[in-house]
Amino acid sequence: MAPPEKSAAAGGNFPQTRISVVAAIRGGDPTERSRALDVLCGAYWKPVYKYIRLKFSKSPEEAQDLTQGFFVELLERNLLSRFAAEKSRLRTYVRLCADSFVLNEIKFAGRQKRGGEVVHLALDFSSAEGEFAAQAINPASIPSPVHFEDFFEKEWIRSLFSSAVTDLKELCVARDKPTAFSLFEAYDLSDEGDRSYAQMAAENGISASDVTNQLAWARREFRRLAQERLRAICETDEEYHHESRSLFGGG
């Protein structure tokens, strides 16, 4: 299986026609199923990895093994067939499945060692571990289950937005709009304080109204790309609208 980060980039591999990943994974078409799993892994593997690291205090190696095992089990045992969109959101279901999987693994430690003939996902754990370390999360500061839920949700949003930023960068390259991305990067991705449009206009040798328009275009495309990725992992339109609202706020 191809690394999800690349295969799912720009929403590329997943068909634009409206078939949810859940439906595709449940379905009989192996090609669609494989692509859908790529999309699902692309959206969830980092949140799941960090969640296992934090909640169960697992070492990087153990968390990697458990993350791999979880997605393999998700596929092999067809866990998504039990998902009901009307009862919960997909990310809640995935998190609960991860909880259940890890607890079972702990209970029956050494029951089965993965490897050999088992499907192995190509996931960039070193980057995930780097991010986890950079966040310097203290598990003691996240004591309640509610906070673990919040953590998982935040990591899910981070994963989705990171993918959308990658998509946007590729789009800017394809459309020959490097200035738009650099403005977006400087204004919306920077940890530094807000810079004035006039300052950015001077730095890029363009007018302030060009900064307004290019930034507006980049933001619009970012939003569209993030929503496209979101739509791909939502089972129903209702779930999509609900998730979109929680992503971008408001009612």
Added chain:
Amino acid sequence: MRFLSDKSLEKLRSAGSAPDLSGTRYELVRFVARGGMGSVYVATDRLLRRRVALKILEHENPNDDLSARLLHESRVLAQLEHPGIVPIHDAGTLADGRAFYVMKFVEGSRLDQFIAGVASLPDRLRLFLRVCDAVSFAHSRGVLHRDLKPANIMVGAFGEVLVMDWGLAKLLSELVSLRASGADSETLITDKLPASSEITESTAITGEGLILGTPGYMSPEQARGDSSTLDARSDIFSLGKLLQFIAENPSAVSHTSLPRPLRAICERAFAENSADRYSSVADFASDLVRFLDGQQVSAYRENLFERTYRFYQRYQAAILLITAYLVMRALFILFPRH
């Protein structure tokens, strides 16, 4: 893949939800507040070089109802040119597909915040009368507000009082046919009707069965979702609750009980049965003015003592002057000079 810090995440969420104002003459300044239907932002009108407020739907047309409701609200506002109603300047659809309208940017405080600083009961009541003026005007144009509450009243920096948020407003034109025989209050509020296209739209948007409003300020008939029976007295119910809130001034340090006639005015305004309420906002306001002027109000039957006391309160200076004169005269008669 790029790692996004927590700060970047918040910036992206904000950037993703920020309205796309490209192609318009407005430049985003800041987010103000989020309501049930959309968000309000402050923006600069580059052409006219002034601050304006933009009300924008949260999402690009998630269903037609919300866009239609926002358009309906902007059209209702456009019909209501009155100093007590926030004026609308523009409306349309943004590049990102979200419906919006532009209105006056009111710098000031919400009524519930402003009223805490007004100690005098007459001052608070005069402020309320200006709300009544605006609502009465809207009724005269065939429009019910349906969501009158302290949070929807703004008091500007120069004391101007503005009724905001007409998102639930309803046009009353359909009542003409329902009550062609000429019922009491509806005759007043259906004198000037909007275009027929508006009638259909408003009926579809806020039709029977939908419960829209704010508990605590919503009339019983509105709470039942029976919008076909709504008339001016539904807003009068909300105004009664609003008057009670303003008069009691919940933020005041010391609470004093309301004078009985004022309490009776409130209670008549928010009577359970709409037939027991004032028939129009003008009647309601007139009763309140009578109370402010120390006259007898229609909502309260006084006993002899109360009438005498009110008479004394109203003509206190004259009574004291005459009394002093009579006492002096008596003294001169009793103790004449040699």
